[in-house]
Amino acid sequence: MNVPMSELYVLLPEIFVLVMACVILLVSVYIPEQLRELNYQLAQLTVIGAAVFTLGNSTGSTVVVMNSMFIHDPMSIVLKAFIYLITFTVFLYSRQYLQDRDLYKGEYFVLSLYAMLGMQIMVSACHFLTLYLGLELLSLSLYAMVAMQRDSQQATEAAMKYFILGALASGMLLYGISMLYGITGTLELQKLSAVIAEGNIDNKLLVFGLVFIIVGLAFKLGAVPFHMWLPDVYQGAPTAVTLFISAAPKLAAFSLLMRFLVDGLSGLHSDWQAILIILSILSMGLGNIVAIAQTNIKRMLAYSAISHAGYLMLGILTATKDGYTASMFYTIVYALMSMGSFGVILLLSRAGFEAERLDDFKGLNERNPWYAFIMMILMLSMAGLPPMLGFWAKWSVLNQIVLSGFVWLAVLAVIFSVIGAFYYLRVIKLMYFDKPESTEAIVANADMRIAISLNGLGILALGLFPQMLFQICSKVF
């Protein structure tokens, strides 16, 4: 088989990121200390370049290349575009934080770029092998990034937990994949769904493989009862890494769910629907209730991530096109909100001080009203109050499950959401009605200030005009 150039052209963003990551790896070894800024600039250039290549090739049609292992479809383009946007912003937000902690090294950017490459591969994979390998590339880079602050015992512990549970989850996923391969004789998602549609195979056998796959996916997504790693990792990792983990990989996890369950196993949707319902109820419940008891804001946001994973699954479990659209919208909105919230935490941190306790937010309004306002927008949006973007995200998934006839599930979701509103509103109360504990000035570079303001105002503006973002998602399916 010769690989024609037209096929490689489709792969251009991935090839570009890989080459640039290797270039940065080499450059970072040879440049002197004072030119470290070059790593950052090259990394940002890579993300922009990848975005140009991806969007430059978005014809709207679906192309399958590399022996039907790589798919270039509207969903992958949209998700990739947001992954680039988030990675770009994450680099921008974490710059000051990394410089203060001696983590501003080539390795951070190289590993982030490899993680991004892994996400790109996952998002446009249509073969079990590439899905799995992309996932491993992402996870392996993330394990290393969590452990990068080696003098911190917390970070080392978090990395160890993440690594062991992640390896276990990969094992589960692989076991499920091998079962399905043994039964259907194919690893290609399209062929798999065709074989299942023929209906010659015993359903029990397929469900046996499906259960293992869902366990693996739930681990990666952080859904209850496979969430144990998430709070420790969010809390233990350097905040810049938590910021990265909390945003972009959620998009990749969403595509993982879509590829496995919808593209590959849509024939079994009545089986996975039941499993997802249980997972999402548990995640929404436990995530929202346990988050109330947290005093560490990173840990609180980790439990919030668990609950949001539950809401995210609501749309997928309807097994309708509108449901997938709603889920995708929810995932993108959540990633943007989470990015903003951790951005504010990074903003309040300074050399030798981590703003990770809830008490560190006390009286933020007196110290800096603008950042308090941004944080308020983000928290209101996370809680799902109108007119923020988060409200429309919750509204769209709830709307879809009501339309599919799961009214009781929607009621449960709303109840848990109301419970969850408590801890988001508590942050606002601390910021506006409590006395500040510290009077230290909040210093930030101009680019950081602009980006965080845009992030917060964007959530508000898109909340006023949700159609803009929603239409992008609805065109995909």
Add this chain to the structure above:
Amino acid sequence: MIKLIFYFFAATLVFSSARVITVRNPVHAALFLVLAFFSSAVIWLLLQAEFLAIVLVLVYVGAVMVLFLFVVMMLDINLTTMRVGFARYLFTGILVGFLILVEMFLVLDSSFFHKEGLALLPSIESAKNLESSSNTFALAQVLYTNYLYPFEIAAVILLVSMVAAIALTMRRRAYSRNQNPAQQVEIKRTDRVRLVKMPSSTSAD
């Protein structure tokens, strides 16, 4: 003749595997494991899976087990503490082992796993077509063509693990005594040797 070879190496395999868990000295256990790998490699050779056999010897015996032996030798394992509680856990261990055995029989004997259910595997026919050419050739044929993309991703994963390992373990310590070959070569005689004029002692007569 082939049967004779098979039974010989199969017996060796069973024997050495049993010795791995019964022998007391961990170094001996590791060496028995090497023997077990080696005899299973021979059995694979008998099945005409020569590539797998060679890889098993090269990777497991050559690399993994040597590393393992190093680790075993470096660690000071106290055998008496390891055997504490052996009798206490013996019953639970046997129970769990028995349960696993029963489960295996139940699953494998059930109607789910009959050959008809698994007959869709495509590799069986394609493997028959390959009998003429060698194993290695057949593997390479698909590895670098059909599976080029995942192969490349796997290479990137290896690169990432290397970068991660170095980033996590390399530390420049102030007190580390490393050599700088360039400096060593550039050294001049005058940097090291100082000629000192000593007043010649006028020997007493």
